[in-house]
Amino acid sequence: MATSKPLSRFWEWGKNIVCVGRNYAEHAKEMGSALPAEPLFFLKPSSAYVREGSPILRPYYCRNLHHEVELGVVIGKRARAVSQEAAMEHVVGYALCLDMTARDTQEDCKKKGLPWTLAKGFGSSCPVSDFVPKEKIPDPHKLQIWLKVNGKLRQEGDTSSMIFSIPYLISYISEIIPLEEGDLILTGSPKGVGSVEANDEIEAGIRDVLSMRFKVAQ
Numbered sequence: 001m002a003t004s005k006p007l008s009r010f011w012e013w014g015k016n017i018v019c020v021g022r023n024y025a026e027h028a029k030e031m032g033s034a035l036p037a038e039p040l041f042f043l044k045p046s047s048a049y050v051r052e053g054s055p056i057l058r059p060y061y062c063r064n065l066h067h068e069v070e071l072g073v074v075i076g077k078r079a080r081a082v083s084q085e086a087a088m089e090h091v092v093g094y095a096l097c098l099d100m101t102a103r104d105t106q107e108d109c110k111k112k113g114l115p116w117t118l119a120k121g122f123g124s125s126c127p128v129s130d131f132v133p134k135e136k137i138p139d140p141h142k143l144q145i146w147l148k149v150n151g152k153l154r155q156e157g158d159t160s161s162m163i164f165s166i167p168y169l170i171s172y173i174s175e176i177i178p179l180e181e182g183d184l185i186l187t188g189s190p191k192g193v194g195s196v197e198a199n200d201e202i203e204a205g206i207r208d209v210l211s212m213r214f215k216v217a218q
């Protein structure tokens, strides 16, 4: 049963992965998208999780696979319509996450007004780092997250630049989707998203906290 597993292995629980989009102004700008007036969010299935040692697989219909590095917030206690003031009591820790995106498919979905599931929810679209307990990160809005491809820096962002703060996101999302212990919220990508090819190596990290590496495969 899920609750018998240690919380640090949240990715084995088969829980909700809620992803926030356009939460950094410079990323929205590089995508040619307007800034959101309220959080934009979408879901990935729990089978999207992938851990270090296993590859990120490009789906067969994708010709332009993009990386997006994001801070993940792990929920430790059920949250239903929680206030911003109480929101952080529901956080148990953090993880570094990649929101792997079939960008060509997403562009197609946007043009056709279709949901982003094919673009964002394929198997291995959510690589995650080790779990970081909340106590190790005194302020999640003061973190530098970065990503390199084959050793070259592509993304570097500061979580202080989020448009909607973590308490705001938890409060907003929990009004709509009840959040459960083990759920993960991806808080959006800073600028610098770009393509990866088969055999590329992605390295990403939270400065002074952790780093992780993944290979891309076809």
Ligand SMILES: O=C(O)/C=C/C(=O)CC(=O)C(=O)O
Pocket (backbone or CB within 6 Å): 019, 020, 021, 022, 023, 024, 027, 028, 031, 032, 033, 068, 070, 099, 101, 187, 188, 189
């Ligand atoms: O605005 C777009 O075209 C695309 C936005 C995203 O892919 C949203 C995210 O996933 C993000 O900002 O992290």
Ligand SMILES: [Mg+2]
Pocket (backbone or CB within 6 Å): 019, 020, 021, 068, 070, 099, 188, 189
């Ligand atoms: Mg994203």
